[in-house]
Amino acid sequence: MSDKSRPPVNRSRLWRHVNAAAAEGVFKLQVCDACHKVQYPPREFCSGCLSDALTWEPVSAGGTALSWTRSHSSVSRFFKDKLPLHVGIIKLDCGPVLFAHLSMDSLQTGARVQIMGRPDKSGQTVFFARPADTGTADEFSMIIKE
Ligand SMILES: [Zn+2]
Helix, strand or coil: CCCCCCCCCCCCCCHHHHHHHHHHCCCEEEEECCCCCEECCCCCCCCCCCCCCEEEEECCCEEEEEEEEEECCCCCHHHHCCCCEEEEEEEECCCCEEEEEECCCCCCCCCEEEEEEEECCCCCEEEEEEECCCCCHHHHHHHHHC
């Protein structure tokens, strides 16, 4: 049974690199040394060329909103107290697409956003998207810390 006071933790061991980068306040993803593809989520091998020569590097945190939704339900006991959740799918300028919590109640498709990682109550990094020219890191953390 899940602990209602903590968010769910189901991440691969590679996620520790994401957590370490977020703790430094840096947005890092895996970059392939062979083909230079930036990939997310973390994997043991490059999804472009299958090389295992992957390096964690700072990458652009800018991106474009592909879609978003407001969720009024959750199977997680932790998130049931935080509804509605505003989440979006963001296409990063460096290539990958990721899922992020939104700092706003709505988002235009095609809007420019900035991604940042912040630790949740379990110490796992959660990605947040904010409009590219507004917001602070602290306001994002409130969503998962309360
Ligand atoms: Zn590659």
